[in-house]
Amino acid sequence: MSENFKLRIFTEPQQGATYDDLLRVAKHAETTGYDAFFRSDHYLKMGSVTGEPGPTDAWVTLGGLARETSRLRLGTLMTAGTFRLPGPLAISVAQVDQMSGGRVEFGFGSGWYEAEHTAYGIPFPSLAERFDRYAEQLEIITGLWSTPADETYGFDGEYYRLADSPALPKPVQRPRPPVLIGGHGKKRTPQLAARFADEFNLPFADVDTAAAQFERVAAACAAIGRDEAEVARSAALVLCVGKDESELARRAEAIGREVAELRTNGLAGTPAEAVDKIGTWRERTGITRLYLQVLDLTDLDHLDLVASEIAPQL
Template sequence: MRLRIFTEPQQGASYETLLSVAKATEDLGFDAFFRSDHYLKMGDMSGEPGPTDAWVTLGALARETSRIRLGTLMTAATFRYPGPLAISVAQVDQMSGGRVDFGIGTGWFDAEHTAYGIPFPSLNERFERLEEQLEIVTGLWGTPKGETYSFEGKHYTLADSPALPKPAQAGGPPVLLGGFGAKRTPRLAARFADEFNLPFHKLDDTELAFGRVRTACEEAGRTKPMTYSVAQVVCCGRDEGEYRKRAEAIGRDPESLREEGLAGTPAEIVDKIGKFGELGAECVYLQVLDLDDLNHLELLAFEVLNRL
């Protein structure tokens, strides 16, 4: 079981804060540092000093780290055109020496689109655009050097693109898709994804979602293995008092957090991770909400990661 640290910088984090978390992630032995791709805070958090761009941040972290993988859960297809997105991700992959995983989704938070002047089409159109973006980005990365790439779709058209630059990873970074959708999401995952991620759902829902993707892979005749993963809010304490203090610091009710996330003592968290593993999860993204609490990361490394 691989454990990855997953952050939500739009809730309030400078680049310096993210750098300290990424370096701790690497030093403590976690597999990867991931971040959300959002431009507006959610809930009661201040959001200060303001948002940081996901791929600008990851490009900088690519030069400040040497081992951990880097990626997004999830880049919003509404934020960028697919051609420039393919260029940005390929460049960060080069800068990191081939350590990027590329998570992408439809985008869902309409308020951030309104706040920063980004068009927010209907859900159906967002899925259409996501599918075309996946086709284009993977097509650009997979085009042999010296050849050109063209695509004509409903929303995007490319003509005779040189399909450069190439990522460091042959064929491009692994593609992550996720969500609880019953039809379109499994179909797109079966076609494009190297990894399927289900965020913030309980065990029963996780089993159901994984099953739908497995069925979609079978129906598509896919033989390439799929990695299955989950993302969960994490809140750990050596004892009940420390756990409750950390839950309070992130504004969460300790009892409901225990039920809905990976929360409690290290033993409780190890046990629940094991249950996700029994469903086929090979990787868990630990959503860390208090980015100033590096002692929390140390506890997770020594008392959870080391037990796995």
């Protein structure tokens, strides 16, 4: 795979996947040369699928994968801020970073899927409060990781207060693992990205929408005197490619989608079509990483096709 452009696998295990399913995909991704394995952080299925056998926890999963892989970067798109207190979350992520030898990337969002909160008894504040908490959580988590080893950390916010924290454990990556922020919010999201993000991710958008959002992030960086080049740009698109139309149709049917819709909204079609679309994205938006949303976790040949027919052309 290209050293300058990264293809990453992104899974949605709340739709129905065990840890063993994820392990099989992650190991295959590592063997075939992908840069990273990411997963969503959700506790409830979406759409008409059954979701069986039920959800797996993102950071428990990544802790396991940390010990069973050796090269892959590992992360979340995105860990939900509503699920965990910031102090314990900083501990969990730092521990997985240690377990992986420094391969963790921390995608972090405010949380949005109300039904999963209701289903599992998780408080779901208003959008305004979620974002206020999210901003404090970002400051706390990055602050804990960045605190020098011989100092303590404190924070006194509206929602969270920490006093005399030893700010341990420390992640392997110093001063911290890369922080990913993403989403379509036009004001607060770019502002938080400018302050905290090492990467900004636009999921499931068209190229014009993505380009406009990346420019908002760049403007937010300029407003605080940060070099916009310090924030890598990435996108996430559903993957559905086939050697020919029949294979493409089979893969689309397996994930309950229409080929025409996928060609418009995803990375779909023949390998040549996929290469062209990635080229357009790179030229128009400046992305250096693309997360391929793999919805059929049983189809490892799909990963092979991308690795052999698409990746070498990037």
